Structure formats: structure tokens, C-alpha cells
Amino acid sequence: MIEEAVDTKSVAFYTLGCKLNFSETSTIARSFKAEGFERKEFDEKADTYVINTCSVTENADKRFKSIVKKAYAQNEDAFIIAIGCYAQLKPEELADVEGVDLVLGATEKFNITDYLNQLSKEEPAVIHSCEINEADFYVGSYSIGDRTRAFLKVQDGCDYKCTYCTIPLARGISRSDTLENVLKNAAEISAKDIKEIVLTGVNIGDYGKGEFGNKRHEHTFLDLVKALDYVDGIERLRISSIEPNLLKNETIDFVAQSRTFVPHFHIPLQSGSNELLGKMRRRYNRELYVDRVKRSKEVMPDCCIGVDVIVGFPGETDDHFLDTFNFLKDLDISYLHVFTYSERDNTLAADMEGVVPMNVRKKRSKMLRGLSVKKRRSFYESQLGKTKTVLWEAENKEGFIQGFTENYVKVKTYWNPNLVNTLQPVTLDQIDEDGIVRIS
Structure with missing residues (x-):
């Protein structure tokens, strides 16, 4: 055999x-x-x-x-x-x-x-x-699954101790690729005629911890984005997700005037309740979160901001949930990724009191997903009449070609193979019945 x-x-x-x-x-x-x-x-x-x-x-x-x-x-x-x-x-x-x-x-x-x-x-x-403590070395990687964008890993592992999360147990301590290797991988991606790179990692704002998990900060996340901005051939760079406490003013300001970084941040929130954020052991409060959103919108008014939020965390009362719902409703954000809390073995949250019934978790999740639809629609409406650049993708979807603007508005027009993997300026006309902006 x-x-x-x-x-x-x-x-x-x-x-x-x-x-x-x-x-x-x-x-x-x-x-x-x-x-x-x-x-x-x-x-x-x-x-x-x-x-x-x-x-x-x-x-x-x-x-x-x-x-x-x-x-x-x-x-x-x-x-x-x-x-x-x-x-x-x-x-x-x-x-x-x-x-x-x-x-x-x-x-x-x-x-x-x-x-x-x-x-x-x-x-x-x-x-x-x-044993997970043996995962103390770094292996760089990137995906080139389609012609238009690649996911470039720059960091792995996490030193945070969020009470609901198993990622540190699954991936080990925070460690980063060398700046030299990130730039080499970016150049390899560029050579394949891929127009957009999405930076990925477990906690990419923590970038800079030594290649073998030591705490020597050789480069910062700001050093990384500044260096990547000069990679030849890459038209767009996108930051996939970054903790609010690690999204510094310097990074926001650099992205605002960058050659290639796009006005789009995905910033995990998890809860709009400071009490629950404390129980989750998150490293910020709602006030800091508001400050990060405001700063981003001040320097990039058309910036798209996505949010992760967890519903049904132990101890989340109706009041806590409504606090989060109203906090998000009033915040100038663009869409939500909603996660229904599920107990994970070997986490502190799994043993916490105040377990929320599953039917309540699902109801709250449905409410936030409805809010997300409204938020995305409102954001798209705010972009109508403006000229943006679309990176067109390769798939023919029922006679239409789709793509995203730099600020993550989903756009479609009639299928044209000549548009595939090209960047085209378009004026955002109207929102179709499926919620996608349609170009005539």
C-alpha cells in the first residue's frame, strides 16, 4: 500500500x-x-x-x-x-x-x-x-486562486487572551514574516498579473514580532504598509482585518494618502457594551472604537468600514444587546459580519454563567443581519453619482460581470470578457434589486 x-x-x-x-x-x-x-x-x-x-x-x-x-x-x-x-x-x-x-x-x-x-x-x-507551544516559527504563504486578487499572509498566531477564542490554542503565539520576505512574496504575486493584494493574518496589527516569536520589534505594521506601497505592478492593497487598538492614527493617515492602499477597513467590535468587552477580555472600549471610525471617516469620507460582532455571549442581557444594536445603528459603518456565539472547549467563556438560550442568540443574530443589510444599502446610496474604480472579476454570473470599487462597493454590468482583471473608472448609477450597484 x-x-x-x-x-x-x-x-x-x-x-x-x-x-x-x-x-x-x-x-x-x-x-x-x-x-x-x-x-x-x-x-x-x-x-x-x-x-x-x-x-x-x-x-x-x-x-x-x-x-x-x-x-x-x-x-x-x-x-x-x-x-x-x-x-x-x-x-x-x-x-x-x-x-x-x-x-x-x-x-x-x-x-x-x-x-x-x-x-x-x-x-x-x-x-x-x-504541542501548540512548538508552533514558534513562521511560514509565509499567499493565495493566487484567481486572477484579480491574492491573499498575502504577513502574520500568524495571537498573544491576546479573548475568553471566547481558540485561535491561540490552534495557531500559537504571535509571530511575523520578515519584511524582506513579505516584499518578495508581493513581487511574486505582482509578476502573475494580479492587481490586488489583501493582507491577512490572525492579528495583523501586531505585525513586527520577530520571525521566531520573540518580542523584538524589528518592524511595525506602519513600516510594513509603507514598504508595500512601493511594490511595482500591484494596483491595490487592502487590509483585511485589524484590531481597533492597533489601528493607529499614523496608519489611517498613511492609507488616506497612499498610492495603493484602498479606503476600506474591517475593524472587529464584538460588542457595543463595555461590560461585555471586559468579560471578553478585549483590549479596547466602545469609546476608542468610535474614535477609530471617526478618524477614518474624517480623512477618508468614502471609507468603507466593516464590523465583526458576536451575539449571545454569556451574560448578554436584552439590554446589553439593545445597547450594541443602537450603538451600531448610530455608527457610520458600512456592513456587519455577525457571529452567533458558540461554546468552545478550553475557553473561559464556556464556563461562564448567564448562558443565552440558542433561540435568543438566533433572534439577535437575525436582527443584526437585518441591520447590516440596511447599513450596506445606506453606504451604497451615499456613493451614487460618484466616480470610482472597479476591479472586474472573471466569473460570468447570469450574463453579468461583477467587481468591487476601491471602497468595497459591489458593482455589476453586462458580461464583457475584455473587462476581466482590468481596473475601470465608472460612475455609480443605481442599486439593482439584488442590492448590487448596476452600471449601464
């Missing part, structure tokens, strides 16, 4: 979770290509299936089993490999899923091809998983 694994020459990938996972999947896929593997789509028959897991919510855990079944249905003799956060946190649980052959932890996943000749379908699933 070992010889069969060595001869394996096709591989397919499935990625759950964040942009960071997508960047790492893409890098791992390139390592398979270097070993002579042909890449297949996940719904095609392949000899090896790699599932990059997420464990931010209970739903991501549940999806894993259905994805394994899908792979198994394509080829019962295929090797199925689990990597990612869930694989680090609960390797035995994944190994027990029928069809899974190999589970790799946080450090082992980057050497995945080294393990292939150890596999046999006749054996129980093999686990190679480090």
Missing part, C-alpha cells in the same frame, strides 16, 4: 474558514505541484484530498464530516488528509471520522508531502500533531 501512496499524482483541496486559511491552502497546493501532483477540483476524482479546517464556530466543526463524505464518495481509495485549526485542537476527533487517513497539526501541515509515503488505507488514521 505504501507504493500506491508514492505513486499518487492528483490532489484536491477544500478550505474552510478565513482568508488566512485560503492563503495557506494555496501555498500547500504549490508544494504538491512541486512534487509532481496534478491539481483537481474537489468534486472530481482525485488520489488525495486535503481539507483545511476551521474551528471558530461549532458549524465549521460539523461541516468537516460532510466534506469528508463528499471526498469519500468521489474515490473510496483516496487518501483524505485533515489540516488546520480543528486538526490542531481536536486531532483525535478528526481521526475518528470514517475515511480520514492523516491529521496534521499547526506545524506539520507545511510539510504535508513528507507524510504521504507513510499512508496506508488499511491502517487507522495517523496523527502528527505538535
Whole structure:
């Protein structure tokens, strides 16, 4: 059976979770290509299936089993490999899923091809998983899944101790890529005619901690964005998500006058209640959050601001929730990413009193998602009549081509293949029934 694994020459990938996972999947896929593997789509028959897991919510855990079944249905003799956060946190649980052959932890996943000749379908699933304190080195990565944009990883891990979060347990301490390597990766992306780079990481505002997890600050996040602004060939740079306490005035002001950074911030809030922010062990209060939004809008009036928010955290009363709802309603933001709180093993929040019933969590989540629709509509309406630049994407969606403006307004026009992967100035005309701005 070992010889069969060595001869394996096709591989397919499935990625759950964040942009960071997508960047790492893409890098791992390139390592398979270097070993002579042909890449297949996940719904095609392949000899090896790699599932990059997420464990931010209970739903991501549940999806894993259905994805394994899908792979198994394509080829019962295929090797199925689990990597990612869930694989680090609960390797035995994944190994027990029928069809899974190999589970790799946080450090082992980057050497995945080294393990292939150890596999046999006749054996129980093999686990190679480090203690998370061993994840103290940095592996750079970037995704080049489509022609228009790439996700570039610049940082990994987190030193924060938020009471609801398993990410430090899954990814280890905060550590950063060297500035030299980030610029090298950005240049490689540029050489592939990709127009936009999205910076990713677990806590990218913490960028600058030494390459091997030490606390020597060689460069700051501001140093990083200033250096990236001069990469030839990249038309746009976008900051995926940054903690409010790490989004400094200097960064906001630089983005406002930057050559390539776009006016778009995604700033996690989690709760509009200072009491709950304290219970979550977040490193800011709502007053600082308001200040970051105001500062961004002062220097970039058309800036798009996205917000992460958690509903149903232990101890969240109706008053706490309404406080958050009204806080967001009155804030000059553009859209919300709403997360329904789910208990995670080995977190402090899992043992807190004041558990919110699941039906209440879902009701609150629905209310905030409705608010998000209104916020996005209001933001889009504020942009009508203005001329913005759209980066057009490759997919033909029911006769339309879609893209995003620099400030993240979704736009569509009639399909034209000549527009793909081009930047075009457009005047934002009208909002269609589907909520997307339509260009005539």
C-alpha cells in the first residue's frame, strides 16, 4: 500500500474558514505541484484530498464530516488528509471520522508531502500533531486562486487572551514574516498579473514580532504598509482585518494618502457594551472604537468600514444587546459580519454563567443581519453619482460581470470578457434589486 501512496499524482483541496486559511491552502497546493501532483477540483476524482479546517464556530466543526463524505464518495481509495485549526485542537476527533487517513497539526501541515509515503488505507488514521507551544516559527504563504486578487499572509498566531477564542490554542503565539520576505512574496504575486493584494493574518496589527516569536520589534505594521506601497505592478492593497487598538492614527493617515492602499477597513467590535468587552477580555472600549471610525471617516469620507460582532455571549442581557444594536445603528459603518456565539472547549467563556438560550442568540443574530443589510444599502446610496474604480472579476454570473470599487462597493454590468482583471473608472448609477450597484 505504501507504493500506491508514492505513486499518487492528483490532489484536491477544500478550505474552510478565513482568508488566512485560503492563503495557506494555496501555498500547500504549490508544494504538491512541486512534487509532481496534478491539481483537481474537489468534486472530481482525485488520489488525495486535503481539507483545511476551521474551528471558530461549532458549524465549521460539523461541516468537516460532510466534506469528508463528499471526498469519500468521489474515490473510496483516496487518501483524505485533515489540516488546520480543528486538526490542531481536536486531532483525535478528526481521526475518528470514517475515511480520514492523516491529521496534521499547526506545524506539520507545511510539510504535508513528507507524510504521504507513510499512508496506508488499511491502517487507522495517523496523527502528527505538535504541542501548540512548538508552533514558534513562521511560514509565509499567499493565495493566487484567481486572477484579480491574492491573499498575502504577513502574520500568524495571537498573544491576546479573548475568553471566547481558540485561535491561540490552534495557531500559537504571535509571530511575523520578515519584511524582506513579505516584499518578495508581493513581487511574486505582482509578476502573475494580479492587481490586488489583501493582507491577512490572525492579528495583523501586531505585525513586527520577530520571525521566531520573540518580542523584538524589528518592524511595525506602519513600516510594513509603507514598504508595500512601493511594490511595482500591484494596483491595490487592502487590509483585511485589524484590531481597533492597533489601528493607529499614523496608519489611517498613511492609507488616506497612499498610492495603493484602498479606503476600506474591517475593524472587529464584538460588542457595543463595555461590560461585555471586559468579560471578553478585549483590549479596547466602545469609546476608542468610535474614535477609530471617526478618524477614518474624517480623512477618508468614502471609507468603507466593516464590523465583526458576536451575539449571545454569556451574560448578554436584552439590554446589553439593545445597547450594541443602537450603538451600531448610530455608527457610520458600512456592513456587519455577525457571529452567533458558540461554546468552545478550553475557553473561559464556556464556563461562564448567564448562558443565552440558542433561540435568543438566533433572534439577535437575525436582527443584526437585518441591520447590516440596511447599513450596506445606506453606504451604497451615499456613493451614487460618484466616480470610482472597479476591479472586474472573471466569473460570468447570469450574463453579468461583477467587481468591487476601491471602497468595497459591489458593482455589476453586462458580461464583457475584455473587462476581466482590468481596473475601470465608472460612475455609480443605481442599486439593482439584488442590492448590487448596476452600471449601464
